[in-house]
Amino acid sequence: MFLVVLGVISLFISTFFIAYKKSDISVIDLIWAPACFLVYLLCFGQNLEKIAMREIILGLCLFVWSIRLSSYLTIRHNQQNFNDFRYAQIRQKWLSHFWAKSFFYIYMFQALACLVISSPFYFLMINQNNPLWGTWSDYMGLTLFFIGFIFESIADYQKHMFKKTSLKGEVFTEGVWRYSRHPNYFGEVTLWWGLGFICYSELSFIQSFISPAILTILILYFTGINLLENKYRDNTEFKKYKKKTSLFFPWFPKKEEHYERT
Numbered sequence: 001m002f003l004v005v006l007g008v009i010s011l012f013i014s015t016f017f018i019a020y021k022k023s024d025i026s027v028i029d030l031i032w033a034p035a036c037f038l039v040y041l042l043c044f045g046q047n048l049e050k051i052a053m054r055e056i057i058l059g060l061c062l063f064v065w066s067i068r069l070s071s072y073l074t075i076r077h078n079q080q081n082f083n084d085f086r087y088a089q090i091r092q093k094w095l096s097h098f099w100a101k102s103f104f105y106i107y108m109f110q111a112l113a114c115l116v117i118s119s120p121f122y123f124l125m126i127n128q129n130n131p132l133w134g135t136w137s138d139y140m141g142l143t144l145f146f147i148g149f150i151f152e153s154i155a156d157y158q159k160h161m162f163k164k165t166s167l168k169g170e171v172f173t174e175g176v177w178r179y180s181r182h183p184n185y186f187g188e189v190t191l192w193w194g195l196g197f198i199c200y201s202e203l204s205f206i207q208s209f210i211s212p213a214i215l216t217i218l219i220l221y222f223t224g225i226n227l228l229e230n231k232y233r234d235n236t237e238f239k240k241y242k243k244k245t246s247l248f249f250p251w252f253p254k255k256e257e258h259y260e261r262t
Contacts, residue, residue: 152187
């Protein structure tokens with residue numbers, strides 16, 4: 001476990017120095033997915049005798065998720081005039097001791113969050129109970145992972161293409177965004193619950209689902225959806241979109257005559 005903690009903290013500290021040199025704290029987003037996969041790799045390397053089909057499939061899921069998400073975020077980050085409003089607000093708020101606060105409250109906090117959220121991978125590797133792949137929980141987990149992965153991938157691609165030609169303040173309401181105001185986050189949360197179900201084939205309920213539970217709470221109420229909802233709360237177009245479109249879980253939009261009465 002010591003090597004896992006050391007590896008993750010080293011990655012976040014190294015990234016912080018890159019961010020400091022570039023004067024851009026948002027680069028931390030580019031390493032979130034690779035950091036979670038790093039936890040898996042370090043645990044994998046220390047427990048090779050324990051490795052079986054479940055651990056391999058879990059690793060492949062994490063690898064595919066990590067490559068896709070980090071690639072998408074890197075492409076978005078390198079776009080001309082890209083500016084993450086979250087970090088822009090933080091920079092304005094933390095005028096004094098900005099970099100010191102960023103190190104502890106952003107980089108070290110996310111390093112800790114990464115270790116906690118990735119903890120099921122560690123528990124899985126050291127667990128001696130090793131039922132063969134093929135339990136109901138395995139198939140449930142794999143199904144949820146692919147549903148979430150596909151949903152998030154489509155949502156990110158559609159939003160990316162929209163951003164290429166959209167004007168400032170425009171709201172995207174087509175594709176999967178017609179059924180959920182935050183389909184990318186729905187996909188992210190769903191695939192993590194899928195990983196939790198795969199781990200549940202061997203681990204306890206708490207060990208398996210502490211990760212997706214924490215991630216769901218963070219995305220819904222702190223780091224993701226809540227911030228975006230507040231950002232667009234004065235946008236007239238978004239207000240109309242909000243009235244007819246589900247917040248999180250995909251569902252059919254309300255008919256115009258219905259939401260005009262509500």
